[in-house]
């Protein structure tokens with residue numbers, strides 16, 4: 001399990017300094033400063049400069065920072081990539097990635113910056129394993145809006161049409177040990193719907209959720225973070241297993257369920273994640 005939390009990953013249009021300012025005080029684990037879909041063509045060049053200035057000013061604490069560039073096939077992509085490489089960011093997020101060779105083209109412009117990939121086209125999903133294995137790549141972000149458009153699917157509460165792609169990308173991400181964050185929930189005033197979708201993503205194994213509005217942050221943090229009950233169970237599992245081991249046993253029982261070394265690994269990771277969350281909260 002990753003130690004750095006990615007429970008809440010908020011998109012902020014690079015063209016909106018007021019929203020960027022707001023993010024400096026939001027309890028998000030990561031921010032995607034967007035130059036792609038959230039920014040109109042007329043604003044794209046100016047947004048690039050705004051973003052460079054705002055990132056240079058800093059003030060984002062330990063929040064992980066990603067800059068989403070436009071695709072290289074657009075008139076802005078190459079300039080975005082070169083500019084992003086000079087910005088105070090932790091990684092460059094590349095949209096509509098369909099192959100590892102496309103990431104190489106981006107890397108040639110970004111001076112070996114760390115990369116993340118948007119997984120949002122059928123071809124990209126089919127190539128998830130080789131994309132995840134790209135040496136500079138540290139994470140996947142699911143682009144469920146673009147994917148739904150490409151699949152011509154309908155959005156349903158159970159996300160039936162998305163499940164094959166979500167599961168396939170999860171397998172690829174976990175095989176390579178990179179992070180993976182679920183897609184956005186568009187109805188940003190529907191808290192219950194968001195919580196349910198977060199729970200589904202968490203149950204599948206996602207590290208967190210991409211968000212479009214500050215009101216979604218607390219819900220994602222709560223759903224993807226370990227609860228007090230989770231932490232209590234983890235501590236009791238470790239204690240029981242250590243006691244069993246000291247007595248020459250390889251298996252303990254807690255709350256009527258077996259605890260073996262693999263469960264203890266998960267329990268320790270959970271405690272480490274809680275510590276990392278606490279460290280971020282302290283700034």
Ligand SMILES: CC(C)(COP(=O)(O)OP(=O)(O)OC[C@H]1O[C@@H](n2cnc3c(N)ncnc32)[C@H](O)[C@@H]1OP(=O)(O)O)[C@@H](O)C(=O)NCCC(=O)NCCSC(=O)C[C@H](O)C(=O)O
Nearest residue numbers: 011012013018019022023037038143144145146212213214
């Ligand atoms: C969805 C919005 C257009 C709503 O905007 P608005 O009506 O202005 O919201 P509020 O009035 O409720 O805003 C209240 C305050 O919060 C600030 N705010 C709003 N959104 C953000 C944000 N994302 N980050 C930080 N701060 C934000 C406002 O400035 C208000 O502040 P204040 O004035 O000080 O009170 C809007 O939320 C928005 O534009 N959201 C982002 C949309 C976006 O990024 N879209 C692209 C990403 S999604 C995507 O591309 C997915 C993927 O590629 C795929 O294919 O699936």
Ligand SMILES: [Mg+2]
Nearest residue numbers: 120143145146
């Ligand atoms: Mg998209």
